[in-house]
Amino acid sequence: MYKVNEIFQTIQGEGSFTGIAAIFIRLQGCPVGCSWCDTKQTWHIDPQLSQSITQVVAKTAETAHWASQTAEQILDLFKNQEYQAKHVVITGGEPCMYDLIPLCQLLHDNGYSTQIETSGTFEIKAPAKTWVTVSPKVNMAGGYKVLQSALDRADEIKHPVAMEKHVDELIALLVDTNISDKLIYLQPISQQRRATELAIAMCTKHNWRLSVQVHKYLGIS
Template identity: 60%
Template sequence: MTTRYKINELFETLQGEGSFTGQPSIFLRLQGCPVGCSWCDTKHTWEIHPELEVNSKQLLSKSEETEQWSNLTLDEMAAIFSQQGFQAKHIVITGGEPCMVDLTELCHYFEAQGYSCQVETSGTFEIRVSKQCWVTVSPKVNMRGGYKILASAMQRANEIKHPVATEQHIDDLKALLAEHKVEHKQIYLQPISQKQRATELAIASCIANNWRLSVQVHKYIGIE
């Protein structure tokens, strides 16, 4: 049986966050997420409504964020890359919560074609990817969905990118790192909603803890 993936968006842009900031990338945004982050900027990806399934042409013609999604095979995605003339060789698998799905086959498929893969996850689901896939865990602590951060996700992470707005978020991260004995990983703080107070807190905390700052460059320069 051919595997299909529920895709909300498929587009080429620059990665605006974390270690790959500035990297030309193809984004695969999967539909579905039960985590329930209050500040989420992709709430249109949370629910999977069967009646909102569209074909790939309709998916690509979307001019605004919607809950519409398309059920695509890997061959169909690759064909879209070619038809759209995408030049990027880095694929960012995001959502939604992409790790609700086993992504191993997807990673192997595109890596065999010369792409690198990166997955962005909340760390609340088992991460099933290739060994080469770069894993960005953005741990979502005490969210509405009630999901816990998995120890396996924290250990698999290549980078940890933590959204912050208050001192409590800093305390949550420190507790998480201590609980899971996380060492020698790249730690990024990402101010929520680009608010000045959150940004100032993130800068001070990065300096104090020798962490790094991720400022969602794409939002500052006005690209998708």
């Protein structure tokens, strides 16, 4: 069972799939504790906040309510909602707290592509076809370490930056990682001008890519 905080259809605003129509599944639960997290409502799983999936889909504001769903129920919901997008992004919270193989495989079997957005602090349980975005969270309050296995599995590594120390953290993480088949992105935290200028400079220096959270500039989910 997957504890779903949100399901909605929009445009992917980050990384390699920027501009692609996508269905987002936001799962409840995350112990990592990023100070700048913009989805803190997903951190805790409070049994008293369990709702029906109908109530969750009908949300008009961010809340910590969630609904327990099987992979089959999630697929049925896509059909009932008449979603047209064929790319599914599983995020959180920390989605890799869950075994995502059953959900992703069912979606693949029904014509969808899948993408996971993870902090890299939990083992990634997903099919080989699933695109994995690791946004490594270093020295966060929860005390979780970024796993080398997660960096190795990543198709893209998208690192949030505000200061030069964040770039140094990424460089240190990549020492033991073969990046020849990976895309490396820097993503300015909260669209701060200083952070954006730093990210542009470092992307130019290292031949990395810039991810600017297009959805926030557009004012969409």
